[in-house]
Amino acid sequence: MSSAAPRRSDRRILVLGSGGREHALARAFARSPSVAEVIVAPGNAGTHARAGAGRAPIRRVDLPSLSPAEATRLAVRERADLVVVGPEAPLCAGVADALAAEGVAVFGPSREAARLEGSKAFLKEFAARNGIPTAPFRIVRSFDEAARVIRERGAPIVVKADGLCAGKGVVVATTVDEALAAAKDMLVDRRFGDAGATVILEDAIQGEEASVHAISDGEAIFVLPAARDHKRVGEGDTGPNTGGMGAFAPSARVTPALTARVEREILRPTIDGMRAEGRPFRGVLFAGLMITPAGDPVLLEHNVRFGDPECEALMELLEGDVAELCASAAAGALAPGAARVAPGRHALTVVLAARGYPTAPVTGDVIRGLDAAAAVEGAFVNHAGTAERDGAVVTAGGRVLAVTAAGDSLAEARERAFRAAGAIDFDGKVLRRDIGVDGARAAG
Incomplete structure (x- = not known):
């Protein structure tokens, strides 16, 4: 790897991942003045040369896995000036450490810093010792212990698997029996394997959820507008949790005064606490919050990467050199002036999922109407679970597309x-039609 800093227009960025988040990041980097080329690995049917509408081309490269060794080999071979890691699993596995050891700049936290997401028990204990507001909790490691705590505390109660479960290891139980069944599922039946060997039981906090992202170099932070995610598969927040069925930003319910509190009470103590404990956090910190009826922010979880689908909406709000913003954070010298949030701009993402999602998504269905959707003013189709087969784009995962649009409101x-989502068709298309309804009412 060259030790010389890349000139402003020749940066090569490697984005690791295959979802809608990675497609949105690649497009934002392709619009950045400092970038000459964006490489996405392993990517999807949308991450190719025509994916950007930016100044730099986007190229998809196959990658056998996102393991630290495979990712590092690819970054060195492609002479990447910056690697941006999309999903959480590679970060928790130490991909940032492996890249740094080879002298490759990486936007994403070390394995130790990624414990904020990799272990919910670690996060809860970290929050407690750093004075970060979070729900009262107990950590248990056997079903007998879990049953005792559940019966003592009653319902509603939240049952969380400690490790990574692709967004599916959290059950908000409304009855004691439901909580006991969830605990048994994790601790006895081992549905999530070792990720469920430790379980967190916490009080259910009432209110409205919000997602706040902050880019950090380990000390300074650049706070992005608050977003609102819709997790459950069904309209009216019904059905099982998913990776996310849609999002919008900014959220009118998170006022500037509340954002300042989130920064002061949650984001800043997290960044300062991690640095003080010898595991400085560089990358994007994603605070999943509950805003109580009293207007107080409470930390539900920290993620160590951009949310998906929040990222798709957030990238439509940023102007300037997003690549330089991320590269400066990776270098430990955040340049907050590299990019800015476009004033008065709003964005919304609606996810189109495959039939059977989230339990047993069906793949291989031909997707029609992509060009018609892309022709809608202000709209763009971010690919997620897609692949190319016999000249057609087909479904290849649970969340298939993240249709995103921006506007002045x-x-x-x-x-x-x-309108763009309605132009797209594939067998069994699943979407929520209430994404952003409450947000639009609040903004009005």
Whole structure:
């Protein structure tokens, strides 16, 4: 790897991942003045040379796995000036450490810093010792212990597997029996393997969820607008949790005053606490919050990467050199002036999922109408679970597409996104039609 800093227009960025988040990041980097080329690995059917509408081309490269060794070999071979890691699993496995050991700049935390997401028990104990507001909790490691705590505390109660479960290891139990069944599922039946060998039981906090992302170099932070995710598969927040069925940003319910509190009470103590404990956090910190009826922010979870689908909406709000912003954080010298949030701009993402999602998604169905969707003003189709087969784009995962649109109001962004989503068709298409409804009302 060259030790010379890349000139402003020749940066090569490697994005690791295959979802809608990675497609959105690649597009943002392709628009950045400092970038000459964006490489996405392993990518999807949308991450190719025509994927950007930016100044730099986007190229997809196959990658057998996102293991530290495979990712590092690819980064060195492609002479990447910066690697941006999309998903959480490679970060928790130490991909940032492996890249750094080879002298490759990486936007994403070390394995030790990634414990904020990799272990919910670690996060809860970290929050407690750093004075970060979070729900009262107990950590248990056997079903007998879990049953005793559940019966003592009653319901509603939240049952969380300690490790990574692709967004599916959390059950908000409304009855004691439901909580006991969830604990048995994790601790006895080992549905999530070792990830469920430790379980967190915590009080259910009432309120409205919000997602706040902050880019950090380990000390300074650049806070992005608050987003609102919709986790459950069914309209009206019904059905099982998913990786996310849609999102919008900014959220009118998270006022500037509340954002300042989130920064002061949650984000800043996290960044300062991690640095003080010898595991400085560089990358994007994603705080999953509950805003209580009293207006207080409470930390539900920390993630160590961009949310998906929040990222798709957030990238539509940023202007300037997003690549330089991320590269400066990776270098430990955050340049917050490299990019800015476009004033008065709103964005909304609606996820199109495969039939059977989230339990048993069906793949291989031909997707129609992509060009018609892309022709909608202000809209773009971020690919996620897609692949190319016999010249056609087909479904290849649970969340298939993340249709995103921007506008001068949330109502405008919402209308454009759903118009574009309506132009797309594949067998068994699943979507929520209430994404952003409450947000539009609040903004109005």
